[in-house]
Amino acid sequence: MxxxxxxxxxxxxxxxxxxxxxxxxxxxxxxxxxxxxxxxxxxxxxxxxxxxxxxxxxxxxxxxxxxxxxxxxxxxxxxxxxxxxxxxxxxxxxxxxxxxxxxxxxxxxxxxxxxxxxxxxxxxxxxxxxxxxxxxxxxxxxLGEPGDHWTVATVLSRRAESAETISVTLRPPVMLPFRPGQYISVAVTLPDGARQIRQYSLSRSPERGDLRITVKRAGGGDDPEGEVSNWLHANLREGDQLTISRPFGDLTLSPGDTPLLLASAGIGVTPILSMVDHLVATRSTRQVTVVHADRTAADHAHREELTRLVDALPRGVLHRWYEESCDCDCRPAPRTGLVDLSEIDLPARTVAYLCGPLPFMRGLRSQLLRRGVPGSDIHYEVFGPDLWLGRD
CATH class of the missing domain: 1.10.490.10 (Globins)
Incomplete structure (x- = not known):
């Protein structure tokens, strides 16, 4: 004080x-x-x-x-x-x-x-x-001694999830426990000798064993905003070694039986995907509403995987919005435009988890508050510095 x-x-x-x-x-x-x-x-x-x-x-x-x-x-x-x-x-x-x-x-x-x-x-x-x-x-x-946070993991696989996005499966020397929604840091040495660190959400559940991150290509040329993600896209191959931290992050799925709203936009789908995967793996019977927004269906990383996982939830429902009209064979059919929560049912006591660009999260938070969801039940994750700190 x-x-x-x-x-x-x-x-x-x-x-x-x-x-x-x-x-x-x-x-x-x-x-x-x-x-x-x-x-x-x-x-x-x-x-x-x-x-x-x-x-x-x-x-x-x-x-x-x-x-x-x-x-x-x-x-x-x-x-x-x-x-x-x-x-x-x-x-x-x-x-x-x-x-x-x-x-x-x-x-x-x-x-x-x-x-x-x-x-x-x-x-x-x-x-x-x-x-x-x-x-x-x-x-x-x-949270532990800084020197104990780092380990070297082996790249088990690399898979294209969209034209600009890859998923990378990693196996550390020992299992690193985590909670759905957490992230790891990745440290790489760039061509100029700098050791740069970035955080990537784990994009599948702890029950799967090995870790997986999903990396979107960003910026271009010498743009420092995407230098680590672009380096991973250009250089990371199966069998490579990658320096990672153990998992951190406080956007983690709460236990209990309250209804859930899991909402994401763009690459923000990654922690949400881990949460949905965990709910499936633990045979959850919670009422789960999953919302995702993206530019197009082709840009939606893990699109088919998310659909399959939500289908596996006995009380799960998926809603998608794409900025551009979609002629893909998507189930359920996506809406066009921006997310409008007035169009979907939100049960009483819903707890919301949001991840995506700040304008997206601000917009959804405002909609949720208008619908009576308390601010304390709206949780969020930001990729990069948190420009939303200190808000109620």
Whole structure:
């Protein structure tokens, strides 16, 4: 809990610092990477640095955390902290790196705001940062030692799932238990020598044994946003070795008998596929509504597999929307356009899981709230930095 003295200072200075937080984050990353280039090459996602998403995610998380400390001091943003901690653990972030971040973050605050950063303001915001860092370090410690997260898996198979998507089946030296909806990190050394890490959801159930990820080609040329996925497409073959983390992630299927809505768009189908596969493997009798949106039927990775799995659920129903009209032999027949949940039945007590682009998830969340689904029963996963952090 923030001290009363610091809370008053943070409340007064939050509009100023919050208004400049994007500029502060940009200055922070530029200075830190200039003096620690190994962090940009070997830890941070260069694609998210290039498109600015990492800066926005950092800014949003700090501002949201500070706002909660002063507005609701008896609460902690558990969902936000858990999501960040899982991502940090999957990357191998260590406690000493928080001190590096602190050094450059506060230097950036002073650089951007100048004399507005009095000793009292600096001390209060240092307390905010330390509270957030301590909470994250504690959560990440509970997830295990960073050095124990990595292993080398063998590629058992590679399969085309659409023109731009492949699935890769992996066998680590020992079985890595996971929960449906979790992801692993993949670390590759690129041609320029950088070791870049990306997260990929596991796209089938734990009951299958071996791990499977599904990778969509992204960007093009020298675009850093797709450099790891494109490297995997171009280079990964059966029998190769791939460095992976053990599974992480907090978007996991809740036990029980409540009805489920599992909704995805594009490559967001991957964690949803793992959940549906798990429900089939465990002979679940839950009422399960599966919704998927894509550009075309041809772009829909794992289309036939998803249909087969939903058909195997005794109380499962599948709804699909494609942006372009479909002349494929799809069962059930897909709708054209954007997902409209008013067209489908949602039982009372439905718990929703969403994965896909942010506009898709925001739209579905709004529709669900209008239909009376509590915000606490709407869960989501974001590929890349979470630009939705701190939202109720």
């Amino acid at each position: 923030l001290s009363p003295e610091s809370a008053a200072v943070v409340r007064a200075s939050l509009p100023v610092i919050g208004g400049a937080i994007e500029d502060i984050a940009a200055r922070f990353y530029a200075t830190m990477f200039a003096e620690h280039p190994e962090l940009q090459r070997n830890l941070f996602n260069r694609g998210n640095q290039a498109n600015g998403e990492q800066r926005s995610a950092l800014a949003g998380s700090i501002a949201a955390f500070a706002g909660l400390l002063v507005e609701r001091p008896g609460e902690r943003p558990e969902a936000m902290l858990s999501r960040i901690a899982n991502k940090h653990a999957s990357l191998g972030v260590t406690p000493d790196q928080y001190e590096i971040v602190r050094k450059y973050l506060f230097a950036a605050i002073v650089d951007v705001l100048g004399e507005a950063v009095t000793p009292e303001v600096a001390s209060a915001w240092d307390e905010v940062y330390q509270l957030m860092a301590d909470a994250l370090i504690a959560l990440e410690t509970d």
